[in-house]
Amino acid sequence: MKGKKIPQIDQIDIQMIDEPQSAWLSFSRGELDILGLSGQLAPVVLDHEKLREKWIHQGIRLNRLSEPMISYFYFNYLDPDFGGDSKSHIALRRAIFMSIDDDEMIRVLFNGQAIREQYPVPPGVAGYDPQYESVLGFNPELANLLLDQEGYQRGKDGWRQGPNGQVITVRFTSGVTSQDREIEAFIRKSLSRIGLAFSSEKLRFPDILRLERQCRLQFRLSGWIADYPDGDNFMQLWYGPHTHENNGACYQNAQWDALYDQSILWPQSSERDELYHQMARMLELDGITKISSTAVRNVLTQSWVLGYSPHPILASVWQYLDITPHGVNP
Template sequence: MLQNSKWLNGLLQLIVVMSLAGCNAAIDIDKALEGYLKGPAKIYRHSLGGAPSSLDPLNSATLYANYIVINIYDTLFRYKYLARPYEIVPNLAVAMPEVSEDGLTYIIKIKKGVFYADSPAFPNGIGREVIAEDLIYSIKRHFDVVNRSQGSWLWDGKIVGLNEWKEAGSNYSDVIAGLKTLDSHTIKITLIAPYPQLIHTFAQGFSAFVPHEAVKHYGRELSVHPVGSGPFKMLRYESSNYALMIRNIKYREEPIDLEFEGYDPILHKKYGIDKIAGKSPPLVDALKIDFIKESASKWASFNKGNEINFTGVPVEQVEKILSQKQPKPILTPEMAEKYHMFNTTETGFVHTDFNMRDPLIGYNDDPVRDKRNKLLRCAIRSAFDWKERNDVFYSGIAVTFPGIIPPVVPEYDPELSNSSTLRNLDEAKRLMLEGGWTTDNVPSLVYGGVASVATRQMYEQFRGWMKDIGYPEEKVIFDSYASFGDFNKAVKQAKIMIFGMGWGLDYPDAQNTLQLFYGPFGAPGSNSSNYNNPEYNRLYEQTSTMQPSTERTQLYREMNNMVIDDCVTISGLSRENIFLWHKNVVSFTDAQIVGGFHLKFVDMLDEETK
């Protein structure tokens, strides 16, 4: 995401949940929608576990931002709504790209007659047609020297002339050799070396088509005034509370072909998916997404029956709503009568990183202290108790694994030793002793996270584990942030010593997780740990041009072992997500690779069609 790219706070549940919308909130929505909707309206209320820090595609690095960005803006490609394994398909593109035999040239045609939503940014407030030059402009923005893009890593060092354009001062009138238009609706991209993941980058919010008029009109305020050609149009945005969107009446007519989308009647018919066949997205008139951190509030709202429509199941409710947890979750008869359920292992993982730029815990110019810091990191990892973390926060049904290649990708190694995920207090104490660490000379551990109940509980659990290896309580400090945006900003500025993170894969390839530890992608890029191992970097660069193969998989696994051996992160755990939604909602949710793309397919049934 990815950072999909997409960064997540590992101290918050990586699940999509519906908003807390009480009576007053409902009245506010009705008032806001007056004059925009005619007759009975379908309003779908969604929610996220945190607020976006920006809605500018430049910085759509979190799940929260990306969810909204890909519904306001357009991308060249998307993923099929229902197909698993995931399949990438054209979105704004007419077809999949024409690729040269050497893998260096891509020719992509975009659809004609696609228009941006009306906005004051355009002359007379009328949105113009989307053209190929808009993509070139949008990519250039990521490499503009005045911008602090969080998405430039997707194309950094990949496209001929792009980095040189940045170094020359980012003059938008200058032509980039590797980014050209062949006509108003055809783009030619020339790569420095083969980049097998290129088309997947064009399914991320970072790659959204942004009109230059909107950037000129809103400037930095584009982060709260998005203007795109996607299925929805922003009506009202309160950055800490909610986003209220309405159907983009200019959105292209594209009737849903369920067979194309991967429809399986055995899996999908029970959710009413057959009812959307032939309809053109978006299927609801308005979409409201609330930003709510606390799972208890979401759960209470969901169970009222007349507020939110969809929720992830909080850990404290799992035992109550399931008649069986293993080997497959099954709802109690009472819950099954009221709600739909779907469960899946996340395509991603949570992990706790050390900031390697912090000389107290990471790299240090003094080689002796550098070695001692590594021993300290390894000791902390050995004291970490993944089983307890899983039982307390993830209902004991999550999957732990060693390193940074999660079980959902084909490069995962099921034979790899899991010793780095097992608690071993004797080993932790031995490492502390070898490093010469005592209660008097250990550095204070600053553990950063969002100010939520769950985050605080995770910190207290962590502090308890550190106490078990002789760490003084007063030397394990909680660094609290008011919002996920504030937390993520501090991470991107390398200000936090130890922090929990989560990553949802942008595409099903281990390269997408390995890039999280590639040195040149250090903060403010996707490598929040700021790990910088020359050999790891070399192998990353070598594999970045390789097609999937046994050789590439072996190199990926070598890189995974380097991260484990250097004790850069405490990893990892893939959560089992359990989703519930009311039976008047037609949906097959995906909080992961399809992500926010699924929202345009959501429909609401009236009483007669339920």
């Protein structure tokens, strides 16, 4: 691209393909120039962290980096069955988080294309703390003990019951892809460890966002990628006044909000880091959020694509690209 004026490309055709296998088939046939590789396809294309020789010989290139993002589970604080600040509901939410084996999820569902994280601010973003340890790690034994202590007893069928004698059923919202079905099965298995029943709410992504902003979801695995590389971009996800906007958990805690208001007065500093630590711990103790992982971004480009270089924040790189005719070496 040296010496060329930008942009070189006249038209960009972005295709939204829900199923990873369909996207891969289109790319392998040369119908797509660039493909974001999902974890589902990693065993087909990658040998550990490198491109398989078969694809290297075809001129395909792998661009790999750690995303400045977090995947996190959350409960809706305003949900009538699981929300609020009662001792029993907090214990219930925390037990559910402790039933989830995030390492297994990364290994089995994402084929290792994610990194376990425990802090609301991800690597590469100002405010990240690699030493932070969550109190909501995988611990089904402690989770069961917590539920026993709060009086969530098991019925004859093995399922735990609420105060009304009804089986406690957790409604998990997810998308409609094959990956979402695998995540649902994983959550069902996790909940069964602690005697809780599972129900599925399958929605397309725009509908998930609509109901999330209306505070009508119950339990979800969500994600956030940095708009800018500062911890504030992540901590604002639980700020009370951002309910019906970015605060998908609809979290309401005046003490937490006061800490956030203090944090925005500080630049990156040890003082702000201390506030972030307090805020992160409060999210866990309130049983609102469990940070799960950060994704590894794998992008494949065909041999005829010129100038592609991944950027952790800048998503729009099209103006820096060019292509040669298929079959012509750059």
